Amino acid sequence: MAEQYIAIRVHQVSKAFRLPHEKTTSIKSAIVNFYKRRSFERQQVLRDISFEIKKGEFFGIVGRNGSGKSTLLKLLAGIYTPDKGAVQVNGSLTPFIELGVGFNPELTGRENVFLNGALLGFSRKEMAAMYGDIVKFAELERFMDQKLKNYSSGMQVRLAFSIAVRAQSDVLLIDEVLAVGDAAFQQKCFDYFDRLKEERRTIVFVSHDMEAVKKYCNRAVLISDGEMIRLGDPQEIAEDYRQLNDTSIDAYTAAENATKQSDLTISLRDAQGRVKARFAYDQELTVRLTWPAHKTVKHAGIALYTSGGVNVFATNTFIDKTAKVKGHSIEYHVRLPLGEGRYYVMAGTFLDTKKDIVDFIVHGPEFSMSPEPVPSGEGLVRLTHKWE
């Protein structure tokens, strides 16, 4: 490809970290080891990564936690130096990979704006000219002379974001911005992305959010265990990513289901009684709780949570008075009108009151919901609906 169309070229990049072994447990071994060279474990984080990002492209980097995608972003940003290979960037690059870097809680909002602006490469004069707009966009006019430590985390993010969007560089690196903030803030982020896309700026975007990747990215790369699995169309990448996740969730859940936590065992099944960790929209989920025969249990409770910790639904046999606990197991059947994503089960067993807990599992087995077919719309639950 002709050089003038390339924004970033990553050529056969490998990166390993050295993790020192620190197992000095006694004074004696400390003395003995003092004369030895400290031993290291090399952890290969990225292996032979090569791709090119074109100018004006919205490029996604996708991968599970610990796959090496953040390391890759830091290599692009020039924060890490590759062990092998080279990263070449044409044009200026925002040196940020996170919001609010360098924010100091002891400084006022105003002082932090100027400090953060300087990190972005703006002079004091340029910042002074933009200051009014930044404050207005963050909707923090009344708080600018307060110390940052008195801000709520949402206010801090808003302030950081309104500075970050001023960045004028040719290439922007964005890491998981969407993970923070409320719905209104996320909407602001998306509006900003729309604008960037219109302006044909070059964006490198790291995210877990496949919807955003599919919507904004022209191309994406999927990283798993430090290797490039696929480079290309965001739709296909999102599909690969989903499969990658499912195989590991199933393996994880099977292991989780098998191991007993406390004396209570939770297993997830479908309507046919098969152990499952993946469900389609509106499918029936059966949660089976079992406990040893010697334990007396009079009531049970079950709750569903999103992987982010938001309660989807909870109930118990105190509320559902008709439900009776007999023997040493109980089954709970529920339909799942839920959108794509990961969820987990919380469960507990009780005696006569909710205070008399027999066993309680805060984070039980996880399951995932398929992306399709799901009624259109947004929100925690997906309800079938029609317009007339």
Place this chain on the structure above:
Amino acid sequence: MVLQKIVSKKNRALLRELVATDFKLRYQGSVLGYAWSLLRPLLMFLILYVVFVKFLKFGAGVPHFPVYLLLGIVVWNFFAEMTSQSLGSVVARGDLIRKVRIPRWIIVISSSLSALINFLLNLIVVAIFMVINHVDLLRTGLLLPLILVEVYIFALGMSLFLAAAFVRFRDVSYIWEVVMQGAFYLTPIIYPLSRITNVTFQRLLLLNPMAQAIQDARYAIVTHQTVTAGHVLAGHWYMYAPHLIVLVTLVGGVWYFKREARYFAENI
């Protein structure tokens, strides 16, 4: 080219903000605030003055000994403060290093500049003492800036080295503390060099750039009766050793810092 990079608009703006932040945060929550940067050396001076001049009569025979002593303390304090602040500076700014691509040396330079500003304020106090003590203005005073540049360069070389080494070995801060404690007594700060009668010892002490610089500064603005490296080492092959040490420290410090800086983000 390097100089061009250092004074580029972006880096100047960043340096300015970092130094300003340092100053805003330094005396946070203290009643006297900035006054402490003047009070600290003055109180230190007072203690040393009472013990060594009043009780032990160290300054007998040296004209304007209080000013002589104060100047020594102020110059030494600058070196000590700059190196110890710079030593931890890179680690303390770990959040920036790990998340932003900014030139790493800017962090050390910014902490060196806040020490430098403090030092210049302290020099004003020295000037006031000179007036009170009726010290005559000497023409050699014009050389003072040159001597101060030498001290700054020496401290900078040391700072770069220490800051980079501290990222890898946290022992450095303890070692440096002890070294500075020892060096304080091996540098003629509280005692006039003329009290040491053994010429070999005098020469050895003056090989230390800090000793040479402090003596030269005293010679330049307080009294020409100061024993300087120029007098004691004159004619020997090692007469430029202090300056050479300063140069080697700077080159070595820059080289080591540059080598290590690429891995700061992962080693912090």
